[in-house]
Amino acid sequence: MAILGSKLGKILITLAVIVLLLMGGVGYTAWYYLKREVPVVYDSPEEHFKYGSINSGGLPYWIWVVLPSLFPEHLPGPGGYTSVGYIWEPGKENPVGISKSTIxxxxxxxxxxxxxxATYRKSPEDTPTLVLGAPAQKFDTQANIRFLSACGKDPRFTADYILPAIEEKHHLSWIEKQLYSRLLIPQTQKALMGLGQGFAWMNSRPDAGPGRIPSFNPVKFLNFGLxxxxxxxxxxxxxxxxxxxxxxFAYHWDGLETNITExxxxxxxxAGTKPDNVPLEDLRRVEDFIREVQPPAYPFEVNQELVAKGKPIFExxxxxxxAFGxxxxxxxxxxxxxxxxRHRIDMWTQAAVDKYEELGDGYEWDFTHVQKTDGYxxxxxxxxxxxxxxxxxxxxxxxxxxLEVPENRTPVFYRSYDVYNPEKVGFVSEGPEAAKEGFKYDTAAEANSNQGHLYGTTLPTEDKQALxxxxxxx
Ligand code: HEC
Ligand code: HEC
Structure with a gap:
């Protein structure tokens, strides 16, 4: 122990303190740049629904921001992320459906x-009205996945190409530059290439197009490894x-769940949230919001006399x-x-039900209301x-x-144009504007059939109009 009091002892202690401080510094720096969480809380339920994080993971924000300007040729058209159907509110930093958080x-x-x-317009000149909770009719999940995976495969996906574009938008410190060039850019590239491989099965089936997604096959194949x-x-x-x-009610088109929290x-x-990172409180806020939010009233005039005639026909x-009740x-x-x-029903299997039932084991949440059904x-x-x-x-x-028999329903039309057609009651789905902006939906393609649901098809024309x-x- 005598050494402690000696000169050598003092030097050794000083060195040890320096090493510890350095290690602490490295540990702190690593924590700061990789793990530090800065909560973003939106007080308004609407803003939380649009922009509040659900811990879905996602890409390093600034890389995601610059991809459309660096790789525009991989997008379906001009307009950056709006070309895959994101809705961008004027003056907002991000499109609806995107969160930004710091971890x-x-x-x-x-x-x-x-x-x-979704948005709708009463005429082509109208400003789009955003409706929360409405089924998206423009957002094209597949186009978004294809864009991101094509960026990942592009040989230009390097720090030399990406960093300068980020720096035009956002100042990066020396440490952040190191973080981006050595870790985040290479890891993002790997992840995006993995995304393309993970979803390759999608390419051998008809495209979903905007407003539709491949629903549970991604969960079956990617989350569950079936x-x-x-x-x-x-x-x-x-x-x-x-x-x-x-x-x-049973939820999802085939009723595969009966509990809204689940x-x-x-x-x-x-959407990408990991089982050990499910933000129950944030999801509860979303649930509270969708319990209350009401659909908007029909924005054109209605003929009240006809409505009164239509009510008993509906009943x-x-x-x-x-009807409720x-x-x-x-x-x-x-x-x-x-x-x-019936394609959608046949996709869902008992093996997938079993996987969901195992998934919650050991967590605060669980799936106990998942089922296999044979209908809609x-x-x-x-x-x-x-x-x-x-x-x-x-x-x-x-x-x-x-309300027409399938033979008389529109066989080919365009989805995603958001101008409304009050005569036919639906979005304008034919004609040059719809064709220019839209995705061609062919009811003859596999799983696109418009057969069935013949209710009301034999009613007299006046009754159909009233209904x-x-x-x-x-
Ligand atoms: C990538 C698109 C996408 C995202 C993101 C998404 N959903 Fe959905 N959601 C769907 C689709 C598509 C269905 C129908 C799937 C099916 O039945 O095949 C659905 C079904 C539902 C249903 C059932 C509706 C009903 O009446 O049957 C609820 C409730 C729901 N989603 C809530 C949420 C909540 C809450 C979140 C966020 C935590 C979320 N969704 C994120 C696309 C999405
Ligand atoms: C025996 C039950 C039944 C009757 C009666 C019935 N429907 Fe339906 N309806 C369904 C089912 C089931 C679906 C979902 C089918 C699917 O999506 O493949 C559906 C879907 C719909 C949809 C589409 C919902 C959406 O979000 O896309 C509309 C609109 C609709 N029905 C209107 C009517 C009208 C109007 C009548 C009366 C003339 C009627 N239905 C009678 C069972 C019924």
Whole structure:
């Protein structure tokens, strides 16, 4: 112990202190740039729904920001991220459906609003009206995935190409530059290449196009590691309004879940949230919001006389399956009975149910209401005017079409144009403008069939008109 009091001892102690300080410094720096969490809280439920993080992971924010200007040729058209269908509110830093949060470095993430918000215009000159909770009709998940994975595969995805573009937008300190060039840019490239490989199965099936996504195959193949199969699961994004009145309904098009809290957790996990990082409180806020938020009223005039005539027609032909309180509303109607395309049902398997049931083991949350069904849910029709195109696969562009036999429904149309057609009740889905902006939907393609749901198709023309007028008011 004598050495401690000696000169050598003092030097050794000083050195040890310096090493410890340095280690502490390195530890602190690593924590600061990789793990430090800076909470972003949106007090307003609407802002939280649009921009609040659900811990979905995502890319380093500044890399995500500069990709469209660096790799515009990989986007479907001009306009940066709006070309894959993001809605961008004037003056906002990010599009609806994107969060920005800091976990060490700034990260971009996905929010529920990405697929559950839409715009409409009453005429081509109209300013778009944003409606939260509406089924997205422009956002194209596949185009977004294809853009990001093409960037990852591009040989120019290097620090030399990307850093200067970031620095034009945002000052990076020396340490941050090191972090980006040595860690974040190479890791992001790897992740984006992995994204392309993970979703390669998508390319051998018909495209979903805007407003639709491959629904649970990504979960089956990527989250659960179940073997690839050849099922097609392209579905329309559904609305999230007025959920308090949907209590007791089965959720998802085929009713594979019956508990809304579990559905919200499913949404987050599908959006990229890791099981050990599910933000229950943030999701509860989303759930509270979608319980209350109401669909907007039909924005054109309605003929009240016709509405009054249409109400009993609805009650006699539709209410058992579609009115609140109807005997079968919110329940699964066997596919043989409703007769619509069955691909979506065949995608969902008992093996996937079992995987969900195991997933929550050891966590505060759990899945105990997942099921395999053989039909589609008869949903309530609140806000139905804004939910076009109709049916689970979005195969019928107008309400007036749905009341015609399948042979007389529009066989080929364009999805994503947000100008409304009050005559046919749905978005303008034909003509040069719709064709220019839209995605060509061919009902002859596999899983795109517009067959079935023959209810109301044999009504006299005047009754159909009155019924449609009534449906506008729901
Ligand atoms: C990438 C797009 C996307 C994102 C992001 C997303 N959803 Fe969904 N959501 C869908 C689609 C598509 C369905 C229907 C899937 C099916 O049945 O095949 C759905 C279904 C639902 C349903 C059931 C609706 C009903 O009436 O049956 C709820 C509730 C829901 N999502 C809530 C959420 C919440 C909450 C989040 C965020 C935590 C979220 N979603 C994130 C696309 C998305
Ligand atoms: C026996 C039950 C039943 C009856 C009766 C019924 N429907 Fe449906 N309806 C369904 C089912 C099930 C679906 C979902 C089918 C699918 O998506 O493949 C559906 C879907 C719909 C949709 C599309 C919803 C959306 O979000 O895309 C509309 C609109 C609709 N029905 C209107 C009507 C009208 C109007 C009547 C009366 C003339 C009617 N239905 C009668 C069971 C029924």
């Amino acid at each position: 060490g470095f700034e990260k971009q993430g996905v929010t529920c609003a990405m697929c559950h918000s 073997p690839l199969d050849d099922t097609i699961d392209n579905v329309d994004d559904p609305p999230l309004w007025n959920e308090k009145q949907h209590k007791g 559905v919200a957790i499913m949404g987050a996990l599908a 006699n032909n539709c209410a058992t399956c579609h 109807g005997d079968r509303t919110g329940t699964v109607i066997p596919v043989e009975e409703v007769g619509t395309d 849910v008869a949903v309530s029709l609140d806000g139905i005017w804004l939910r076009a195109p109709y049916l689970h696969n979005g195969s019928v562009p107008y309400l007036t079409d749905l 449609v007028e009534y449906l506008k008011t729901l």
